[in-house]
Every structure is written in structure tokens, then in C-alpha cells.
Amino acid sequence: MSAGTAQRERGADGLRAPLRRRRFRLLYAGQCLSRTGDFVFQVSLAGYAVTAGSPALLAYTLFGQATGTVLMLLVGGALADRFGARRVMLGADLARVLATAGVAVQVAAGGHEVWAVAACGLLLGLGDGAFEPAFTLAFTELLPKAELLAANALQSIALRTAGIAGAALGGALLAAVGAGGSLALGTAGFALALALVLVAGRWPVPDRPASGEGLLKEATGGIRYACANRWLWVSIASFGVSVALVVAPAKALLPLASADVLGGGAGTYSLLVGSQAAGALLGGLLVARLRRIPPGVLVFGGMTLVCGGFAVLAVSSAVVASVAVAVAVGAVLSAATVAWAATLQSRVPGELIGRVSSVDWLVSLGVSPLALVVVPQLLAYATATTVLLTAAVVALLVSAATVLVPDVRRLAWPLTAPAS
Template structure:
């Protein structure tokens, strides 16, 4: 493809390489804005729900968003593979801009009914579910395989930075201009992303020949591919175990563990979470330097470190040590997820990337709420620290074993095109 020519005089695998391509640069800048806006939206809506003394409003909005995301992920990848990433992303950004704008108007009008907010949350979630597989596919349409790791590294940096900046900006805007204007500015992030995607123009894509099958049957092609390739289903299943046993439950268990072991309150927990976020930012930036290691080692070696880190957090009695472990967890998790995204994009056939990505997202998102429901039941059998320690050790063994699976171990990075 014409957009994938090698930039002259520069390393094609350098972190900055994808940014030298105008369509990717505009897509990336737009998503930096929209993801920041997404965090502003979350903080602003939460602040409004607290001020209005209506916690159900936030719960319904989040439930609608989660439901919409999962529903759309069932077919979102098939839509991206059928229509192309750009069309689907344009529709997704438009849906999210409308949903967040309507919420801002409802808040400005003093509407406190939960159902209109929930419907907007559903529309926002449908946009999210359509966007993510298409965004994964867009990388492969815009970039050569050798630049995919760098592009995903940039994406990780943007996401972490957006989380930090968006949460802070949301709090400032909420205090300075109120919930309605703050939510309106969050909607502007999605609108600007849409404008930048339009400005990027059309880009070359592979020719798509319709299979003649319905969308749901076409979507099942992703499941069939995953089931037929051991490196894919083993990897996705392993990630699912880590998310279900460690990553998701830690959100509920780690605050209790911190209090029990370190004797600290919310301030200590906030310090650990903040340090983990800083580590994740560093991990996303540095993962491109790990090309000397096989992808399977980076991905599941990283997940092994993540699980081991959470196990150590349950045992550490030193705040300084816990902070250092948290930074390692953040860096390892970021490096593992970036390397996994690049591997999936470079190894899966182009015509199936959207659908396989949908399966990957479904597993990750699907096990999280289930884990958070099961966790409180386990506390009847032991303390939060004990439950997290046992779960982390089980996931550690699974992650380490995954790195040894022959098909996973033999994965290689894409090489520069000559």
C-alpha cells in the first residue's frame, strides 16, 4: 500500500515512525482528544450524580455503556472487516459525540431521570464497541507491520496520559464551569476526533469481497479463526485468566489489602495507583526497545511479572517497596498489552483482524464484571490479601506456562521491508 513505504533515513521501527505518516498522525491526534474527553465525561457525570444526590443516574449510565459495548463487539469486528476501519470509526465517533452532547443538554436542563441517561450510555457503548476493533484494523491499513509495535506503544502512551489529564481536567472543569459545560467539552473531544478523521482523507485498503453471509454468521469467522490457531486461543484464554483472577479483582481487593498490610488509608492506595499509572506510561514508551526478545516472552513474561507483582504487594509491609512494585506492575502490564496488540495485528490475516480483535475484547471485557461479582463471595474464606495472593499465584503459573507453549514461543516480530 502506498502509505506503507519506508521513511527515508530513519529507523522504521522507531517509536516516532508512525507519526511521520499524515493519516496516522491525524487519527492519533484525534484519539488523544477523544480519549481525554472520555475521562472528562466520566468524572463530570460522576460529579453531577453526587451533586444531584442521584447515584442511580451514574450506575444506569455505566450499565448502558457496558451493555452497548458488549453487544456491539459481537458484530463490530465484522463491520470493520466488511466496511473498512475509517467508515466504522466515523460512525462510532459520531454516535459518541451525539450521546455525550445529549447528556450535557439533559444535565443543563436539570433532567434527573435515569432512563434518558441510560439510553445515552447505551449509544455511547455501541460507539465504543464499534470503534475499538476498527481502530485495531486501522493500524494495519495505515502502517507496515514493522511499525505496528511503535504505533501501539504510542497508543498506550496516549491512553495513560489521557487518563491522568482527563481525570484532572474533569475535576477542574467541574469546579470551574459546572457539570453541563464540562460534559459539553467532553463531547467536543469526540467531535474533534471526527473532524480529524475526516481531514485524514481516505486511505488505501484491501479490496473487500462480500461473502454473502449475514453479519452474525460473518462475525463467527473470528471465533473460527481463534479456535483453529492455538497461539491465538491459548493467548486470549491466558489473558482472560489474568484479568479474571488478578487485574479486575485487584480493583476491589487492593484497597483492603493496602489498609491491612500497610496500615494506610486512601492516601496510600492513591499513591500506589498513581505510581502504577506512571509505570504504565513508561512501559508503553520503552516496550519498543524489547524487540530483542520474542513477542511471546514480552507478552507473557510481562503478564507473569504483573501477577507476581500483585502477589508481592499482598506481602509487602513497606510503602516504598510497594510503590516500586506498583511501578513494575504498570510497566509490565503496559508492555505486555502493547506487544500483544502488535502481534495480533501482524499475524492475523488482514481480512479477519477486526473480527479476531472483537473476540479478544469480548473475553477481556466479559470476565471483568463476572470477577467483580465473585470476589466478594471469596472473602468469606479468607482476607482480601489472602484471596489476591492465591489468585495471583494461580495466574502467574498460567502466564508462565503460556510463554512455553511452542506456538507462542515461536512467534516473531515483523521485519523491515526491503
């Protein structure tokens, strides 16, 4: 490899490369603000529900949001593929501004109706479900393929940083200006993101010939494409298993397991969560340097290590070792998910990315609630440590087997657009 070629590859892989593009900078800045505002809103709403003795406010908002997200994901990708990422993101952000503002107004007024809160939550979820596949598509419309890994790493860093900053800011605002004011400032994050997408202006998008099908039938195109490509359906299914058996249940099982083997109660669990978040931030920073590893090996080799890490966390009785493992789990999980997003964007034809992304999101989001419902039933027969350890070992074997699937193992970072 010549020195010039190596320099170009380093430039493409570097985190700064996507930020040299004005439209991406604006979109990225908007998402930093939007994600932070989202966390401010969540923390403010939860804090208000607890202090005001209004658990129904939180419950109905979250129920409406989850319902709206799943419903919109069924067609959100098709909308993005048909109308382009920018239009759908603008509509999604507008819906989220109206929804969060509606909740803020009700809280500031000192009362709320169940139907009104649920409606705001539903509108918020519809916005979320439309935004995510459109945002995935926007990366491919704005950036060359060589910069997708770096762009997704930046997105991961923004999400982790927003989680830390938004949670702290939400608590501070709740104490300083009250629930109405803090919720309104959370809404401002979505409004600023909407404004920055408008400032970015229209960007050129590839020609996507109309299919002539109705929206619902067109939405199934992502499912048909995934089923026709073994590397894709195997990958999505494997991720679903990891989420269903480990990633989602760990939120309920790890606090109990850590209390059993580590002691220390909520403080110890909080330390593990913080360590995992710090590791996730580190993983986002480092993943762009791992492009020499084939994507299938990076993603599912990483998920194998993640599942193994959760198995260790289930039985570890040493706090220092558990903290180190939590950091590693956060870092590898972050790197694997970033690499998966870039693989999806690189390998799927441009006219189908939104719909395939919807399928991917649906599998992950669909299995999470189901897994959390099953957990209490299992705890009637076994300890949290046993359940988490068993689930982690099974998911580890599935992830390891996924690496061995030829179509997955042989994936490469493509230099040209895939054929339609």
C-alpha cells in the same frame, strides 16, 4: 547485519516513525483528544452524581454503556472488516458525540429520565464497541508491519496521559463551569476526533472479497479463526485468566489488602495507583525498544511478572517497596499489552483483524464484571490479602505455562503479511 539495515530497523522501531505519516498523525491526534474527553466526561458525570445526590444517573449511564459495548463487540469487528476502519470509526464517533451530548443536555436542564439516561449510555457503549476493533484494524491499513509496535506504544502513552490530564481537567471544569459545561467539553473531544478522521480523508484499504454470509454468521469468523490457531486461542484464554483472577479483582482487593498490610487507608492506595499509572507511561515509552524479544515471550513473560508483582503487593508491608513494585507492574503490564496488540495486528490476516480483535475484547471485557461480582463472595471466607495472593499465584502459573507452549514461544515479529 549491515549498518544500513540496522539504521532502517531503528527507524522502524522508533516512536517517531508512525508520526511521519500524515493520516496516522491526524488519527493519533484525534484519539489523544477523544481519550482525554472521555476521561473528562467520566469524571464530570461521577462528580455531578455525587454532589447532586443522583447516583442513578451514573449507574444507568454505566449500565447502558457496558451493555451496548458487549452487544456491539459481537458484530463490531465484522462491520470493520466488511466496510473498512474509517467508515466504522466515523459512525462510532458520531454515536458517542450524540450520546455524551444527550447526557450533557439532560444535566444542564436540571433533570433526567431514567430511560433517556440509559438510552444515552447504550448509544455510548455501541459506539465504544464499534470503535475499538475498527481502531485496531486502522493501524494495519495505515502502517507497515514494522511500525505497528511503535504505533501501539504511542497509543498506550496517549491513553495513560489522557487518563492523568482528563481526570484533572474534568475536576477543574466541574468546579469552574458546572456539570453541564464540563460534560459538554468532554463531548467536544469525540467531536474533534470525528473531525480529524474526516480531515484525514479516505485511505486505501486492501481488497476484501465478500464472504456472502450474513453479518452475524460472518462475525463468528473471528471465533473460528481463533479456535483454529493454537497460539491465538491459548493467548486469548491466558489473558482472560489474568484479567479474571488478577487485573480486574485487584481494583477491589488491592485497596483492602494494602490497608491490611500497609495501613494509611485511601492515601496509600492512591499512591499505589499513581505509581502504577506512572509505570504504565514508562512502559509505553520503552516497549518499542524491546523488539528483539520474541513477542510470545515478551507478552506472557511480562504477564508472569505482572502477576508476581500483584502477589508481592498483596503481602508487602513496606511502602517504598510497594511503590517500586507498583511502578514495575504498571510498566510491564503496559509493555505486554502493547506487544500483544502489535502481535495480533501482525499475525492475523487483514480481512479478519476486526473480528479477531472483537473476540479478544469480548473475553477481556466479559470476564471483568464476573470477576468483580465473585470477589465479595470470596471475602466472606478469606481476607483480601489471601484472595489476591492466591489468585495472583494461580495466574502467574498460567502465564508462565503459556510461555512454554511451543506455538506461543516460537512467535516472531513477521516481516511480511500472513497468509489468508
